[in-house]
Each structure stands twice: as C-alpha cells, then as structure tokens.
Amino acid sequence: MFALAMRSIRQRPGRFAATLFSSFLGALIIMTFNSMHDTAAGAGVDDRSAETLTVAASVVGGYGSLLVFFAVASTLTVAVRQRSEEIELLRTTGATPAQIKRMIVGEAVAVALLGAALAVVPAMFGGQLLLDVFQDSGQVAGSVEHSFGAIALATGFDITLLASVGAAFLAVRRAGRAAGRRPGRGRTFFAYAALVAGALSVSATFLLDSDAEIMMAPPAYGAILLSVGCALFSTRILPGVLSVLEGPITALAGAGGYLTVRNMRQRAAQLSNVLMPLILFTGMAVATLYMQGVENDTVKASGLVKAADAKTLETLNYAVVGIIVAFCCIMLINTLYAATSYRVREFGQQRLAGATPRQVLAMVGAESAVLTVTGVALGSLTGFAGIVAFTTVRTDQVLPGQGLGIWLAVAGIAATVTIGTSMATAWRQLRTPAVEAVALAA
Amino acid sequence: MFGSKRDKTGASGRGTDEALRLVKVSKSYGEGESAVRALDGVSLSLGRGTFTAVMGPSGSGKTTLLQCAAGLERPDSGIVMVAGEEMGKGSEAELTKFRRRRIGFVFQQYNLLPTLTVAQNTVLPLKLAGRRIDKAKARSVLEQVGLAGRLKHRPDELSGGQRQRVAIARALVTEPAVVFADEPTGALDIRSARDVLHLLQEAVRVHGRTVVMVTHDPVAASYADSVVFLADGRIAGHMERPTVDAVAERLAHLGDDINGSDYAAQLGV
Ligand SMILES: Nc1ncnc2c1ncn2[C@@H]1O[C@H](COP(=O)(O)OP(=O)(O)OP(=O)(O)O)[C@@H](O)[C@H]1O
Ligand SMILES: [Mg+2]
Numbered sequence: 001m002f003a004l005a006m007r008s009i010r011q012r013p014g015r016f017a018a019t020l021f022s023s024f025l026g027a028l029i030i031m032t033f034n035s036m037h038d039t040a041a042g043a044g045v046d047d048r049s050a051e052t053l054t055v056a057a058s059v060v061g062g063y064g065s066l067l068v069f070f071a072v073a074s075t076l077t078v079a080v081r082q083r084s085e086e087i088e089l090l091r092t093t094g095a096t097p098a099q100i101k102r103m104i105v106g107e108a109v110a111v112a113l114l115g116a117a118l119a120v121v122p123a124m125f126g127g128q129l130l131l132d133v134f135q136d137s138g139q140v141a142g143s144v145e146h147s148f149g150a151i152a153l154a155t156g157f158d159i160t161l162l163a164s165v166g167a168a169f170l171a172v173r174r175a176g177r178a179a180g181r182r183p184g185r186g187r188t189f190f191a192y193a194a195l196v197a198g199a200l201s202v203s204a205t206f207l208l209d210s211d212a213e214i215m216m217a218p219p220a221y222g223a224i225l226l227s228v229g230c231a232l233f234s235t236r237i238l239p240g241v242l243s244v245l246e247g248p249i250t251a252l253a254g255a256g257g258y259l260t261v262r263n264m265r266q267r268a269a270q271l272s273n274v275l276m277p278l279i280l281f282t283g284m285a286v287a288t289l290y291m292q293g294v295e296n297d298t299v300k301a302s303g304l305v306k307a308a309d310a311k312t313l314e315t316l317n318y319a320v321v322g323i324i325v326a327f328c329c330i331m332l333i334n335t336l337y338a339a340t341s342y343r344v345r346e347f348g349q350q351r352l353a354g355a356t357p358r359q360v361l362a363m364v365g366a367e368s369a370v371l372t373v374t375g376v377a378l379g380s381l382t383g384f385a386g387i388v389a390f391t392t393v394r395t396d397q398v399l400p401g402q403g404l405g406i407w408l409a410v411a412g413i414a415a416t417v418t419i420g421t422s423m424a425t426a427w428r429q430l431r432t433p434a435v436e437a438v439a440l441a442a
Numbered sequence: 443m444f445g446s447k448r449d450k451t452g453a454s455g456r457g458t459d460e461a462l463r464l465v466k467v468s469k470s471y472g473e474g475e476s477a478v479r480a481l482d483g484v485s486l487s488l489g490r491g492t493f494t495a496v497m498g499p500s501g502s503g504k505t506t507l508l509q510c511a512a513g514l515e516r517p518d519s520g521i522v523m524v525a526g527e528e529m530g531k532g533s534e535a536e537l538t539k540f541r542r543r544r545i546g547f548v549f550q551q552y553n554l555l556p557t558l559t560v561a562q563n564t565v566l567p568l569k570l571a572g573r574r575i576d577k578a579k580a581r582s583v584l585e586q587v588g589l590a591g592r593l594k595h596r597p598d599e600l601s602g603g604q605r606q607r608v609a610i611a612r613a614l615v616t617e618p619a620v621v622f623a624d625e626p627t628g629a630l631d632i633r634s635a636r637d638v639l640h641l642l643q644e645a646v647r648v649h650g651r652t653v654v655m656v657t658h659d660p661v662a663a664s665y666a667d668s669v670v671f672l673a674d675g676r677i678a679g680h681m682e683r684p685t686v687d688a689v690a691e692r693l694a695h696l697g698d699d700i701n702g703s704d705y706a707a708q709l710g711v
Contacts, residue, residue: 255570259555266557266596349553352514353612354542354567356535430534435514438553 016111018338022075022331023115023160026068029327031123031148031156032130033061038149039131049140055214056134060320063220065159067280067324070228071331072112072160073167074276078335080104080171081270082342087172101172108168109161116160123156124148133319137312191232198225198382205389215394216291219386220284226382227283231276234374235268241374249366256362259350264367270339275375277335278418281328282379285410287386288321293402294391329413333421340364340425347429348437357430364426368419375418376411459490460526461652462511462620467520469506480506481517482675488654490525490619493646495663495684496656497693498672504656505624507672511654512545512622513537525619542571546613548623552605554597554612560584561593564611571616580615587611587641603634610641614651621645623655627662639665660689671696 036057040050083104090100127146134140170186202222208215230237242264249257264271296314299305305313347360355363391400429437469481480503488494496504509515511522513529516537522529524544530536546567554563565580584590587607597605606626613621623642627635643665645651655666663669664686671679673696681692 255572258569262562263557346555349555351534351538352547352549352553353555353563354538354570354616356538356570358535359570433515434534435509438549438551 016079016107018334019072019076019079019108019111019164020115022072022334023112023164024119025327025330025334026072026163027116027119027156027160028123028126029323030061030065030068030159031119031152032126032323033057033064034155035123035127035146035148035152036061036130037151038147039127039144041149041151042145042147045144046141049144052134052139053131053144056130056320059214059217059220060324061155062217063224064324064327065155066221066224067284067328069159069163070224070280071277071328071335072163074231074273075331075335075338076108076164076167077171077273078270078339078342080168081273082339101169104172105165105168108164112161112164113157116157119156120153123152127152130320133316137316138309139313139316187232187235191229194225194229194232198222198227198229198385201225202385202389205386205393208393210393216288216295216390219291219390220287222389223283223287223382223386224280226385227279227379228276230378230382231272231279234272234275234279234378237378238268238271238370238374239265241370245370245373249370253362253366254359255355256359256364257366259355259359259363260366260370263363264370271371274335274339275371275378277328277332278371278375278414279379279382281325281332281417282376282410282414283382283386284328285325285413286380286383286407287390288324289406289410290383290387290400290402291390292317292321293406294387294394294400297401298394329417332414332417336368336418336421337425340422341429343426344429344432344437345440347426348432348434348440351430351434352438357427360430361423361426364422365419368422369415372415372418376414379414380407380411461488461490461492461524462654463487463521463523464507464511465521465523467507467510467517467522469503469510469515469517479675481510483520484672484675484677485520486670486677488620488652490652491646491650492668493643493653493666494655495666495669496654496672497658497663497669497689498678498696500658502672503675504672506675508622508624508654508656511620512547513541514547539571542567543616544619546616546618546621548606548609548613548621548626550625550628552597552602552609554605554608556597559594559596560589560600560608563597563608564615567612567616573616583611583615584608586614586644588637601634603630603637606630606634606638607641610638610645614645614649618651620652620654623653625656625658627657627659635659635662660684660686660693663689 034057036053039045040053040057045053087100087104090103091097095103127148131140131144131146135142135144199222201218204218205215205222208218242261246261249260251257253260295317296310299313300307300310350360350363351357387400388398392398432440464484464486466483466485467481468479468483471478471480484503484507496507498504506515510517513522516531524540527540527544529540555566558566561580561584564584565575568575568580581590581593584593587610589604589607589611592600592604597608600608610626613623621642626642627638630638639662642653642655646653646667653666655662657663664684666684667682669681669684669689670677671681671692678696679692681688
C-alpha cells in the first residue's frame with residue numbers, strides 16, 4: 001500500500017503541491033524558531049542571551065507550532081476530502097477500508113517527510129536571520145553562534161508528521177462515511193475540547209504575574225484553540241449566517257448568488273475546513289498585534305527601558321509576530337487555492353447548465369464574501385478573548401488603547417486574500433473548456 | 443443535403459421549419475503531425491420536430507459533431523445555425539447566452555449539480571438566464587419525466603435512470619429549438635434506457651421538440667425518425683424510419699467502407 005501511495009504521488013505531483021507546500025512552510029517556521037533552543041544551549045552563551053532565545057523559542061515557537069499543526073491539518077483535510085470519488089472508486093474495485101486508510105495516511109507521511117526535509121536547509125538560514133535580528137537589537141550577544149540541532153529537527157519533523165498523519169487519519173475516516181452528511185460525533189467532541197482548552201488557556205493568563213516573560217503565551221494559545229473550536233463549529237454557524245445574508249447575496253450576485261446559497265448549505269463541512277485558516281489568521285493577527293501594541297505601550301510607560309531600546313525592542317517583537325501572521329496568511333492563500341482548484345468540474349457543470357463565466361465568478365465571489373464575514377467575525381471574537389485577558393493582567397484597563405486601525409487592516413487583508421485568491425483561482429479554472437472540465441478526473 | 447426538401451424558405455431561416463443546419467463544419471484536435479481531424483466538412487440540415495440518431499464507430503466524431511452543433515466546442519470552420527440563427531464565434535458568455543434559449547443538452551454522465559435538488563436542478567437554466575420561473579410548468583415537465591414525487595431529492599439519492607430523467611427535464615424546461623443527447627442511455631440498464639428513449643420520443647411527437655441523439659445501440663436508434671451515420675469525421679449515410687435490424691446491418695458494413703463521402707454520394711443524400 002505504501003508503494004501504491006508513492007505511485008499516486010509520483011503520477012499526480014500537482015495534487016500534492018498544496019499539502020507539500022504547507023508541510024514545508026510549517027516545518028520551516030517550527031525549525032527556525034526552535035533552532036533558538038539549540039542556539040541557547042550552545043557553549044559559551046551568556047545567561048541573558050540564553051534567556052532571550054529560550055523565551056522566543058518557547059513563546060513564539062510554542063504557539064507557532066500549535067498554529068502550524070492546525071494549518072497543516074486543515075490543508076490536508078481539504079485535499080483528502082476532495083478525493084472522496086477516487087476513494088469510492090478504490091472501494092468499489094475491491095480495496096478494503098484498511099487498505100484505503102493505509103494509502104491515504106501513507107501519502108500523508110511521505111509528503112510530510114518530504115516537506116520537512118526540504119525545509120531543513122532554508123530553516124538553517126532562517127534561524128541565522130532570526131538570530132541576526134536578535135543580535136542587531138542587542139538582545140543577544142554578538143558572539144553567539146547560530147546552531148541548528150536536535151531540537152529544531154525533532155520538533156520540525158514531529159509536528160509536521162503528527163499534523164499530517166492525524167488529519168489524514170480523520171479525513172479518510174470521514175470520507176469513508178461519504179454518504180452521511182451529518183457532522184460526526186468526533187467532530188463535535190473535538191470542537192468542544194478545543195473551546196474548553198482555549199477558554200482554560202485564556203484564563204490561565206490571570207494566574208501569571210503582570211510582568212512575566214511568557215505573558216503572551218497563554219492568550220495566544222487560547223486564541224488558537226478557540227479559533228479551531230469555532231472553525232469546527234462553523235458547520236452549524238454557517239447556515240445561520242446564510243439565512244441572514246441570503247437576501248443581500250441574491251440581490252447583489254443574482255443567479256450566481258442563488259448558487260452560492262444552495263452550495264454553501266450543502267457544503268458546510270468542506271467550507272469549515274477553509275474557514276479554519278481564515279479564522280486562525282484573523283484571530284492570531286488581531287491577538288498578537290494588539291497584545292504587542294499593549295506590551296510596547298506598557299514598556300514605554302514604565303520608563304524602565306531607555307526610549308531608544310524600547311524602539312528596537314518594539315521592532316524586534318513586531319518582526320517576530322509579523323513572521324507568524326505572514327505564515328497564517330500564506331497558509332490561508334494555500335488552502336483557498338487548493339479548495340478552489342479542485343472545483344474545476346463543478347464549475348464546468350454549472351457552465352454546461354447555462355452559467356456564463358461571470359456568473360460562476362459571481363458565485364465564487366459571493367461565497368468568499370460570506371466566508372470572509374463569518375471568518376473575520378469568529379476570528380475577531382477569539383482574538384478579542386486573548387486581548388482582553390492580556391490587557392486586563394498587563395495593564396489596569398480591560399481594552400487596549402490601540403484603536404480600531406489594526407483590526408480594520410487585518411479584516412481588510414483577510415477579505416482581499418480570501419476573495420482575491422478564490423476568484424483568481426476560479427478565473428483560471430474557467431479557461432478550461434466546460435466539456436473538458438467535467439471530463440477531468442475528480 | 444438531407445434537409446433539401448424541407449429547406450424551402452431559403453437560408454434566412456427565420457420562420458422556417460429548420461431547427462438545425464450545419465454547413466461544412468470541420469474540427470481538428472491537436473497540431474501538426476499528430477492532429478486528428480475529428481470532423482471533416484460535415485453539412486446537414488434537420489427539420490423542426492424531428493428525432494435523429496447519430497451513429498458510427500467509436501472515434502468517428504459523433505461527440506464532436508454534437509458539441510460543435512451545440513456550441514460547446516468551437517468548430518475550426520463552417521457554420522452552425524440553430525432555428526435559423528447563426529451561432530456566433532464570440533466569447534464563452536455570448537455562446538452561453540445563444541445556447542440558453544435554443545439548445546438543451548443531455549450528457550451520458552448526467553452532469554447534474556450535486557448540491558441542488560431535483561426541482562432546483564431542473565429550473566437552473568431558467569434561473570441562470572434570469573427568466574421567470576414558472577413553477578407550474580417546471581412541475582409539469584418533471585411530471586412528464588415521472589419524477590413529480592422526488593422534487594426534494596438530491597442527485598446522489600437517485601438511480602442512474604432517474605438522474606437522466608432529471609437531466610432531460612432540465613434540457614426541456616427552456617423549450618429549446620434543439621435538444622442534443624450524447625449517449626443518454628449509455629450508462630443505463632435496458633428498462634431505464636427504454637424510459638429515457640420514450641421520453642425523448644414524446645418530447646418530439648407530443649411537444650414538437652427537435653432531438654438529436656448519439657447512440658451505439660441499434661435499438662435506441664430505432665426510436666428515432668431517421669439515422670445519420672458518421673465515419674472518420676464525415677457523413678457516411680442516412681436512413682429514414684430505421685429498424686433495429688436495418689441499422690445493425692448498415693453499421694456492420696460501415697466499417698468496411700473507408701471513404702465516407704463516396705458512400706453518401708452513392709446513397710444520393
Ligand atoms: N479533446 C480532444 N483532444 C484530442 N482529440 C480528441 C478530443 N476529443 C476527441 N478527440 C479525437 O477526435 C476523434 C473523434 O472523437 P469523438 O469523441 O467525437 O468520437 P465519438 O464518435 O464520440 O466516439 P465514441 O463513440 O467513442 O464516443 C477521435 O479520434 C478522438 O480521439
Ligand atoms: Mg462520444
């Protein structure tokens with residue numbers, strides 16, 4: 001079965017591009033940050049440098065890893081779910097469920113290993129760059145040498161593999177139950193578990209001293225877990241959103257909008273996989289950027305650090321947070337691209353039924369708009385939970401004094417990326433003649 | 443040309459009883475050495491209210507012929523006229539708009555939208571065209587195909603035969619000038635196939651539609667009023683009031699004949 005898996009990868013490399021890319025990028029981020037652990041453990045590193053490196057690795061590397069886990073998992077889920085027809089075909093040609101599971105999981109293992117292996121060398125450079133940033137800001141002594149060792153490698157491979165295999169396992173189980181459209185009990189359980197763990201993590205912020213180094217970790221973990229819970233629950237939230245937005249959608253997007261509403265009602269489960277990276281992006285961007293803003297203001301106000309140092313510190317922190325936010329954004333694009341490019345056949349069928357390319361695009365646009373509204377609302381909510389906890393403990397206020405600017409920017413980027421990627425991908429799909437598009441193997 | 447006797451009102455077409463006319467339609471796939479000439483200057487004319495079967499060996503260009511005639515493929519050269527109006531060579535959107543009112547298509551693989559119910563699939567072409575949805579008419583079309591009891595089902599809850607009947611209802615609902623069907627019974631058992639063929643026949647006899655159907659099955663062809671034979675991308679013969687045996691006989695000899703146009707000339711069509 002592993003041989004079969006390898007053959008199917010070799011024959012259709014394009015199909016695995018999205019999962020390979022997300023494993024690669026995920027492993028790259030994890031290895032880059034976790035190589036700071038290796039670096040801190042090196043010989044002759046002074047205490048202050050070691051502490052800065054360890055905090056960066058455990059806080060950002062920690063929630064970064066959790067983020068990578070869910071981002072990789074969601075891309076893989078999208079990819080496997082698109083293959084339900086192929087899985088059905090294999091079943092009817094006599095493959096047992098166990099064989100199918102081994103094939104899909106085998107593919108996931110192969111792709112994750114390849115992605116992580118490809119990430120090793122770039123992560124060495126990435127770690128070096130990150131260390132340079134720390135050294136430039138004076139947080140780490142210039143004499144410290146970058147080291148890329150066991151911790152970076154182990155975490156990079158383990159987390160990428162775990163995310164891929166876990167997601168493949170769950171997705172193939174779900175694809176196997178093809179006919180049942182009801183969300184499984186497993187999904188509901190995971191959703192509750194993520195929400196409870198997220199709430200606990202956010203609450204844990206209140207147990208910390210207001211100036212603890214790791215202050216940002218619990219609310220960030222909390223925001224991620226809450227985002228995941230919301231994404232899993234979105235199968236139930238989307239129908240509600242749809243019934244509210246149905247009027248405006250059909251008014252604005254016409255017959256395309258009509259298709260959007262029907263489609264989204266039926267495909268809630270698939271859409272929740274696309275919502276996952278969108279909610280994560282919004283939640284993480286909002287949470288980390290606002291918390292960093294609050295942190296900067298608090299440091300400045302405390303007067304403990306010289307103004308110039310406060311400035312470098314600020315730049316450093318924004319750089320680190322920026323990497324994570326950029327990662328979320330790329331993952332979002334990747335997942336949307338994968339999810340839309342698999343729909344070439346559906347678009348073909350719509351065109352054969354008399355839809356003009358413009359109507360197909362209107363449908364995709366309206367669908368992305370609904371996703372954006374839902375994803376940004378839920379993501380803002382989860383991010384907000386983290387922000388409130390952080391601000392309450394770190395300052396004597398409940399809400400940050402940063403204003404709405406950051407939120408507007410994040411929402412704008414989320415909308416642009418979601419609608420832009422989906423429509424651009426759909427537009428490319430429309431260049432395939434409709435009769436060819438429906439004949440393409442799903 | 444087959445339709446010459448019906449073609450009294452001339453090429454202007456409007457108000458004629460000519461539903462479809464192809465003039466020297468050619469289509470090649472691929473380029474250079476490996477190019478395949480799927481259609482080689484095919485001309486034909488079909489009157490309104492006729493039921494025509496298109497037959498020929500695999501790879502003879504039947505699907506290509508149907509798709510060019512239906513505006514799903516663009517011919518390299520030649521003219522396609524539907525109900526007296528020439529099909530443009532414009533953008534996909536223009537072609538789509540041309541097809542909406544004039545053409546219905548039934549595919550072997552149904553091509554229903556999985557997320558829509560039977561009723562929604564049926565009226566989709568009207569929705570997309572921005573036409574008023576006449577609920578009563580949609581219902582009567584679905585009654586006609588025997589699916590009035592399954593309006594709320596989704597395609598994956600139907601048998602192949604039922605899906606194909608939905609597809610036929612969808613093709614008929616816009617009251618098109620021509621309904622094309624590419625091996626509509628290819629994936630069906632004998633009973634379901636017979637239902638589908640009866641439906642197409644009824645659409646012609648009772649509702650005055652024009653149907654062009656590709657098939658490999660002499661039994662299916664015998665439901666039609668006439669058969670057009672295709673070989674190597676050319677018209678290779680023509681038969682009125684086909685019977686199962688006559689069609690099977692002709693098909694058997696079609697393989698012997700290499701030069702299709704000569705065959706057509708011999709037959710005087
Ligand atoms: N998209 C395509 N690209 C390249 N060649 C094509 C394409 N479609 C059809 N052909 C070629 O054109 C010729 C006619 O094909 P067509 O599908 O029209 O045959 P057909 O009569 O419908 O055959 P069948 O009975 O097997 O369905 C064949 O030689 C086929 O290989
Ligand atoms: Mg064919």
